[in-house]
Amino acid sequence: MAAQHHYKLTLNWTGNTGAGTLNYGAYERSHTITVKNKSDIPCSSDPAFRGDKTKHNPEELLLASLSSCHMLWFLHLCADGGIVVTDYIDNATGIMIETSSGGGHFTEVTLNPIVTVSETSMTEKANELHKKANELCFIANSVNFPVRQKATCKVTDN
Numbered sequence: 001m002a003a004q005h006h007y008k009l010t011l012n013w014t015g016n017t018g019a020g021t022l023n024y025g026a027y028e029r030s031h032t033i034t035v036k037n038k039s040d041i042p043c044s045s046d047p048a049f050r051g052d053k054t055k056h057n058p059e060e061l062l063l064a065s066l067s068s069c070h071m072l073w074f075l076h077l078c079a080d081g082g083i084v085v086t087d088y089i090d091n092a093t094g095i096m097i098e099t100s101s102g103g104g105h106f107t108e109v110t111l112n113p114i115v116t117v118s119e120t121s122m123t124e125k126a127n128e129l130h131k132k133a134n135e136l137c138f139i140a141n142s143v144n145f146p147v148r149q150k151a152t153c154k155v156t157d158n
Helices: 058-080 121-135
Strands: 010-013 033-034 042-043 085-090 092-099 105-111 113-117 147-149 152-155
Touching: 010 042, 010 085, 042 058, 058 085, 058 092, 058 113, 058 121, 058 147, 085 092, 121 152
Parallel strands: 105 147, 113 152
Antiparallel strands: 010 033, 033 042, 085 113, 092 105
């Protein structure tokens, strides 16, 4: 049987300003995500949906999950493949469209990792491993839209 992994968190709405959801403008979208023994994540909705621009929103967290999962798989594959990564940064982007029903969905995410490796001979193999990382990424395998990569590989300045 395949291994199962279970996750648990608490989401607490903190946006009741006194009137609850009396009307659409009567409440804040603020909430806190809590995971035992970890820092809380203050959240809200996107500012386009009356959210607090200083807090994380669900759309950003989805994008962060995809970027993070890809990076972790990529680093794993590089370590196994003898590729020494010395730096990794991803400027990920996503497109979400609103539907006529008032809902919406993501249509795509593009990961833009800039990876630095220790030797020029490692760049080609490093670039190839992004495809494998995408195939293995738990989060990318859980979404119904394409997750693309536009990777750049650099070599450490000696």
